[in-house]
């Protein structure tokens with residue numbers, strides 16, 4: 084905790100009403116000011132063992148292309164309803180130029196199988212868009228809807244990041260994230276021994 088407090092200034096803002104992800108991001112408007120910024124959803128645990136961290140990959144793309152960048156990954160068609168889904172206009176390697184997004188579409192209405200995962204580098208213009216975004220899916224102010232509006236006036240890209248995402252919002256995903264990260268830690272040997280010793284017979 085001490086080390087973390089030494090690497091930067093940490094500030095908190097309180098979202099007094101639970102009006103959705105877009106609303107939560109909007110609460111940081113004054114704190115962020117007029118600069119591009121990163122959004123990290125903590126229930127998406129992203130790891131890229133031995134490689135460039137996922138958020139850093141997105142920052143590199145922002146610097147190279149001067150547009151907002153969203154982490155995306157292909158998901159099975161039947162899972163599109165759990166995610167924001169992007170509409171690609173052009174794909175070049177891992178970079179996907181997008182001109183539309185839909186939050187949690189029905190399977191038949193999804194514009195692709197490229198899902199938004201919880202890392203974004205956003206232009207500060209998003210705050211103006213969020214202020215004008217009405218409640219969307221689930222009655223919440225959706226970040227996806229504000230980004231959709233942003234695509235109308237600024238470039239927005241998806242980036243098929245290198246790495247693995249664990250959905251820590253589910254019990255199994257949370258466990259997988261813990262196992263994966265423990266196996267990369269300085270206690271990896273003990274963790275491996277513990278897992279090997281588990282009696283998993285029914």
Ligand code: G1P
Nearest residue numbers: 104127165166167199200201227
């Ligand atoms: C949020 C976003 C969604 C994104 C997802 C990734 O949804 O609204 O666009 O695909 O995170 O985990 P939530 O999981 O909060 O319902």
